[in-house]
Each structure stands twice: as C-alpha cells, then as structure tokens.
Amino acid sequence: MIEALALPKAELRLKRKKNVVYVWCILRKKELVCTPEEWVRQHVIHYLINEANISIGRIASEYPLEYNGLKKRADVVVFDSESKPFLIVECKATSVPVSTKTLDQIAQYNSQLQVPWLWLTNGLRxxxxxxxxxxxxxxxxxxxPVLHH
Known part of the structure; x- marks a missing residue:
C-alpha cells in the first residue's frame, strides 16, 4: 500500500491503529484509512499545495456532484481565483491502469463542472x-500538468 510514486515526496502523517494505517488529510482535517487510492490522492494534494503553490482553500477533496441523478465525488477539484472549478484530478491506486475508463469517469464529472484541465493519475502514470x-x-x-492558475 505505502509505495514510492512518480510524484514529489510528501510529508504525510501516518498512524497505525489495530493493524490499519491511517493518513491525516490536510484538507478534510481528519484521519482517513490509507487505502492505495488515498495514498495517491494525498500525494496529489500535497503536490498541488507544495509544488504548484495552490492555496489549501482552493482545493477540495471528494468534491460532491451529481451525474444522471446519481451522487458522485470527484477525487480532487481545484478552483481558480474567482472560485470557479479549474482542474479535476481522478486518482486511482497504482494497481489500476490509467485508461479510457478513467477518462470516461472524469469526463462525466466534467460535464457538471466544465473545467479547462483534467488530470488522471495512478501515482505512477x-x-x-x-x-x-x-x-x-x-x-x-x-x-x-504544469498549471497556470
């Protein structure tokens, strides 16, 4: 689960409770079970804050939206300086390939949010x-992506 990714190293706060590893989410301000997908998501969040210099207040994790009457959640949404959605990030576990299926999923989210940038990642690709x-x-x-925000 905890493996090296093709992202800058992130200083994540990890805790083990009864053989379950938790990671502190700086955005949601709580401990989350550190699943393989969450591991990638937290690295992406730290990349956006520490490398892309996007302020925490402009990033949302597990952003709720609706598609064809179904409740969905975008992994990460970044907002521009006018609070309009700017980027959707779809995170997958390293074992899940970045594919057209992943693109279809993020395209559904974008039909609601209408952002100019999409980023698909499994942490390695x-x-x-x-x-x-x-x-x-x-x-x-x-x-x-090199983001100009």
Whole structure:
C-alpha cells in the first residue's frame, strides 16, 4: 500500500491503529484509512499545495456532484481565483491502469463542472488533458500538468 510514486515526496502523517494505517488529510482535517487510492490522492494534494503553490482553500477533496441523478465525488477539484472549478484530478491506486475508463469517469464529472484541465493519475502514470473550447478538442500530455492558475 505505502509505495514510492512518480510524484514529489510528501510529508504525510501516518498512524497505525489495530493493524490499519491511517493518513491525516490536510484538507478534510481528519484521519482517513490509507487505502492505495488515498495514498495517491494525498500525494496529489500535497503536490498541488507544495509544488504548484495552490492555496489549501482552493482545493477540495471528494468534491460532491451529481451525474444522471446519481451522487458522485470527484477525487480532487481545484478552483481558480474567482472560485470557479479549474482542474479535476481522478486518482486511482497504482494497481489500476490509467485508461479510457478513467477518462470516461472524469469526463462525466466534467460535464457538471466544465473545467479547462483534467488530470488522471495512478501515482505512477500521469495523463493530463487541456480542454480547448475554441477548437472543441482535447489536448493530451503525459506527466504531471504544469498549471497556470
């Protein structure tokens, strides 16, 4: 579960209780079970804060939304300086490949949020996508996105 990722090292607070590892979420201000997906999500959150210099107040984790009448949660949503959604991040465990299925999932979320940036990651592979509304196209790239916010 706790493994090296293709993300900058994050200073995460971990605690073990009865053979279960918990990680402190700086956004939700509580301990969460450190599942493989949560491990990736917490590294992404720390990357956004410490490397991309996005203030904590502009980042939401497990952001609630609705799609076709179903309640969903986006892993991470980043808001711009005008409080409009700017980036959706979909995090998967390292054992889950970044695939078209992952893209379909994040596209559903974006049908509600209408952001210009998408980032899919399993902690080892990162695919980002800029939505070009003028050309009505998607511009894909590999690696961690360089965000201009």
């Amino acid at each position: 990162h695919v980002h996508c800029r939505i070009d509304s003028v050309e009505a196209s998607l511009v894909f790239g590999e690696g961690i």
